[in-house]
Amino acid sequence: MAKSYLVTGGTGFVGSALTRALVKAGNRVRVIDDNSRGSLRRLADLEKDFEFVEGDVRDGEGVARAIRGVESVVHLAAVNGTEFFYSKPDVVLDVGVKGMVNVIDGCIRHGVGELIVASSAEAYQTPNRVPTDETVPLSVPDPLNPRYSYGASKLVSEVMALNFGRTRFDRVIVFRPHNIYGPDMGSEHVIPQFIQRIKRLTEESDANPVSLQDPAYVGVASMVVQGRPGFVRVRTPYVRDQDVRTPGTLLSRTMTCSAYSSRPISQRSRSAGASQLGTRT
Numbered sequence: 001m002a003k004s005y006l007v008t009g010g011t012g013f014v015g016s017a018l019t020r021a022l023v024k025a026g027n028r029v030r031v032i033d034d035n036s037r038g039s040l041r042r043l044a045d046l047e048k049d050f051e052f053v054e055g056d057v058r059d060g061e062g063v064a065r066a067i068r069g070v071e072s073v074v075h076l077a078a079v080n081g082t083e084f085f086y087s088k089p090d091v092v093l094d095v096g097v098k099g100m101v102n103v104i105d106g107c108i109r110h111g112v113g114e115l116i117v118a119s120s121a122e123a124y125q126t127p128n129r130v131p132t133d134e135t136v137p138l139s140v141p142d143p144l145n146p147r148y149s150y151g152a153s154k155l156v157s158e159v160m161a162l163n164f165g166r167t168r169f170d171r172v173i174v175f176r177p178h179n180i181y182g183p184d185m186g187s188e189h190v191i192p193q194f195i196q197r198i199k200r201l202t203e204e205s206d207a208n209p210v211s212l213q214d215p216a217y218v219g220v221a222s223m224v225v226q227g228r229p230g231f232v233r234v235r236t237p238y239v240r241d242q243d244v245r246t247p248g249t250l251l252s253r254t255m256t257c258s259a260y261s262s263r264p265i266s267q268r269s270r271s272a273g274a275s276q277l278g279t280r281t
């Protein structure tokens, strides 16, 4: 059944893909984004099929106005990108925590029953089990390390959303993506950075470009293209044969793949009464 949604961070990598999918499925969609990392260009093909509000999720009144009239809020706005966790941890926390508070307040003010929140695998930090399921404890290993600003903001967001969900929402879903990749993701994400590093190593090397048979490429390609988990050691490449594929080929092949991971960890209904933490789809 068609619904009306607000997507925060909706011009970002994941948000734009979600907005497009929701619009194509016949839903009404409003997006709020400050376009600090997002861009309306990503949604240019949708023209006027969705409503765009330029705004900062730290502005409580602006968020509440954007929420008014929708049935569901998907909260994706965040300062993403590992380099920013180190260079501006205060902003990461400001956007993460105030954004979550404002979204919850706005939903309560306007009686929105459904809230979907993007957390992150960063909430686990170094998990004691891989693959990591939702029962693995979340952690902030060192408050002095700015690296954990992002994970901490996600941890706080989860705890807030799930606990306000007990009484103030019909349904709260938190999902913890690991590394999502896909078209138009830009370069400020770990997988493109990984691939660019290999490209740079290749260019800096006085040897010829590396073959796709090279273990580093095979490892990255199998992890990225086929989705196989694993550890890949990247080293200066060397020549294997004359029939080489360039890093650009690998990059463009990779960028044509997309995989969106969403795993609701909590679905709760007021009528159901009991928490269903750990529910999976």
Ligand SMILES: NC(=O)c1ccc[n+]([C@@H]2O[C@H](COP(=O)([O-])OP(=O)(O)OC[C@H]3O[C@@H](n4cnc5c(N)ncnc54)[C@H](O)[C@@H]3O)[C@@H](O)[C@H]2O)c1
Pocket (backbone or CB within 6 Å): 008, 009, 010, 011, 012, 013, 014, 015, 032, 033, 034, 035, 036, 037, 038, 039, 055, 056, 057, 058, 075, 076, 077, 078, 079, 080, 095, 118, 119, 120, 121, 176, 177, 178, 179, 180, 181, 189
């Ligand atoms: N991409 C991944 O692999 C991944 C992994 C784990 C978690 N996540 C989470 O998923 C969500 C979407 O990630 P993404 O990859 O699309 O990132 P992204 O950076 O492309 O999108 C985030 C969006 O939030 C917007 N934004 C940032 N600060 C804002 C503010 N103060 N007010 C309004 N908008 C603001 C940005 O402009 C951007 O469009 C984020 O919450 C992120 O933490 C993503």
